[in-house]
Amino acid sequence: MREYTVAILGATGAVGSRLIEQLEQSTIPVKKVKLLASKRSAGKQLNFKGQAITIEEATPEVFESVDLVLASAGGAVSKRLLPEAVKRGAVCVDNTSAFRMEPEVPLVVPEVNEQALFEHRGIVANPNCSTIQMMVALEPIRQKFGLEQIIVSTYQAASGAGQTALDEMLSEAKDYLNGEKMEGKIFPVKGDKKHYPLAFNLLPQIDVFEDDGYSHEEWKMIHETKKIMQGDMNDPKLKVTATCVRVPVVIGHGESVYFKTTDTTLTVEKLKETLQTAPGVVLQDDPAHQEYPQPLTAEGKRETFVGRIRADKENPGSFNMWIVSDNLLKGAAWNTVQIAERLVENDLVHVPTEPYLG
Template sequence: MTVKKGFHVAVVGATGAVGGQMLQTLENRNFPISKLTLLSSSRSAGKKLTFKGEEYTVQEAKPESFEGVDIALFSAGGSVSKALAPEAAKRGAICVDNTSAFRMDQDTPLVVPEVNKADLHEHHGIIANPNCSTIQMVVALEPIRQKFGLKKVIVSTYQAVSGSGASAIEELNQQTKAIVSGESFEPKILPVKSDKLHYQIAFNAIPQIDVFEDNGFTYEEMKMINETKKIMHLPEVQVAATCVRIPVATGHSESVYFEIEEDGVTANDLKEIFATAPGVILQDDPSNQIYPMAVDCVGKNDVFVGRIRKDLDEPKGFHMWVVSDNLLKGAAWNSVQIAESLIHLGLVKEK
């Protein structure tokens, strides 16, 4: 009998949009898996999923499901992660959690491998995957910070509806068809399913993602602000965010204004850095109308950067446009990338 080499990997939330992307990413990367366990809520347990041509039955996620698991990828909601990730860690698994459950916990590393891979050495069984909109922004900002320092960031996001799940994509599609056909419809999901009011997303832009905090910022905006400081180890950096949902299925776009510490830097200096920055694809040729667009980033792991220009009034200020697939780099790929980094750093070993 041949024993498969690799790791026992569990995917929690395997039937969801991000869970499906995690499986596809594991397959695309030929991740070294000796055993695969697919887990979900009791509602989805029993479903069949295919991985590398082999059919798997999804099981209900319970504490005992993690016996013998080396790496557990979580994307089944914060309450599931809070309940089960500590149980998985207790049983020896290293958990990569794609929810907000542990992101701001001081003992949990919040990791984007291009930025702070070294923080993985500090894990205690759980590693947090940052918010999708934060991930793509810090991947673009980190090479700038390394070379020229970073003082201030002001970001406005244009976020795809897939960030609210498959049901939000369906709502966008249904509303679009209804409007084109002159039919009536009732919004039920966006901006926040659990909030009091729901608004049309088709042919609209909604300046609310997640619920509002007492300070007037939304939870999504505060995630970007706090996570950026934590990931980049820059508690003093000034960050402000405005997050907007737009009628795009997949691919978040961001307009980022930032101020550096050094004098005399040009837009071309930044373009040279981006040309070789890890995880970044530079698309910046305004004369030929070349710049990143959400429709072109779908299915790609990279962060796309363009429209780089110097501010007209602030000598140390610059603007850029950042685009990425929110289900891949913003979720599934960053999670798998963390798992690959754990292997490369020798933090998880084959049993």
């Protein structure tokens, strides 16, 4: 049996720590783990399966003899280093937005489009956290009943912006409760011109804005959905629009999704039946017993929780639905490791003769 040398790029971040944990629990036969980070963290140690591993600085050379790279150190780092890793024979699963829209790079949610992995040319992209959980919930519906339109409003947790951002939100909350003034320095977007407190507030900005008023996060959801479900980020057959809002939650993105199927006779019961057996989905829809998805109960779980399914009685075939998943697991680390597991299972951990080098 082949064993793999796996490198985790960005091992010290909020997603990085979960990548380590998810890899520990995965089915991948791991020969060796390399933990990579910036120069600043090099030399420190982190545990993998109880063994202390010294963090190495991420340089092109460090990928020699690596089979698989799990990357989550930001788009700029991926753009610079993943082609170097591919050149050296490593297959990369990238959790940043660096290559998601490249036609040569499969964008994969294993429950939805695992087959796209067979086309990889060295890099596979992990979709955006808010896209992934929506895909897991909607794909079984699309397959059975057809999908014409998706209108989504997100309620995205602070941890989606990273550990420092999350810490800031919690420290703002402390200030507020102590009667002190809150002062945002990171949210809504690190590096943007203005900053606002997130604690006890709502920020309708995730990532920077395009000229048309949509945020990058909103366009990511639109284009990624089209690419994952239809293979083309611009395919107009399935219409998608999104509003992305940051909320003062620690872990777990919520999504209020309105969707129009092509089956005007479709009932809530048939939808529930379908979701009950859908891969990666936990149907949590029992209003009579107040059972519905919540961030606090989804935290730490790999599944996507779906509930509050309701028919739009004035528009047969259209429905409302509420989705929650752990944005650091299915939205990031678990989906990345799950892709790696599928690459291993399908013997796809080989860089092809014509690799994609960015």
